[in-house]
Amino acid sequence: MFVAVGSDSNVSDPDTHPDEKGRADILVCDPANCELKVYAYGIRNAGGGIRVNPKTSELWCSVNERDALGDNLVPDYITHVEEGGFYGWPWWYIGGHQDPRHEGKHPELKDKAIVPDVLLQPHNGSLELTFYESDKFPAEYRGDIFASEHGSWNKSVRVGYEVIRVPLHQTGHATGEYQDFLTGFVLPDGNVWGRPVGITVAPDGSLLVSDDGSNSIWRISYTGK
Secondary structure (H helix, E strand, O other), rough: EEEEOOOOOOOOOOOOOOOOOOOOEEEEOOOOOOOOEEEEOOOOOOOOEEEOOOOOOEEEEEOOOOOOOOOOOOOEEEEEEEEOOOOOOEEEEEOOEEHHHOOOOOHHHHHEEEOEEEEEEEOOEEEEEEOOOOOOOOHHHHEEEEEOOOOOOOOOOOOOEEEEEEEEOOOOOOOOOOOOEOOOOOOOOEOOOEEEEEEEOOOOEEEEEEEEEEEEOEOOOOOOO
16 A cells, blocks of 8 residues: 655755654555555655556656746656655755755755656646546557646646646656646636546546536546547
8 A cells, every 4th residue: 555645845854844754755555564664755745646557566646846946846747656766855856956945955865866757837736647547538548647737826827727648658658748638727818717636537438537626527538539
């Protein structure tokens, strides 16, 4: 069993903030004899989405990164999670890029920081994800990731407010790109009426997406060209 534990802050250093101890991790245990241990760390908030890829048995997560470094930093991301892997928070991001608010801290971790598989827009609000294993969509969708992007609240140009598709190319592995899949929740005047949150594959092969902007559940099905 995997358990995601988000940070208690935007960028507080766990060395000096006791409330951050044991946070920003993904934990793992055997449910039969559960002694939680750290599986991966430096992941600010993956509480919105962790899933095991049924094709590769790898753990994947969707992460809300830190704020207050401007419109264009730090990218949210979707990535497979390596056992023992360090993903940067709070000292580093996108590999060896140091957060200026922690200048000079933990240089020994710079080369350990893993670059995530798929970098999203900063402040996207990436939440739940699912793997599409049904055969009701076109064949090229089989095994791909669909993820809910809740949307920005602190960026001058709105981003997110959509569902995206991350192609895994029938290999179980991402190559960095993603595509808009379900859009239209932002009106031309900038007002927002929908914000995707949860996402899952229904027994009939459709996608179900919860939306706490319009208090709706959307069903997306394929009817042919």
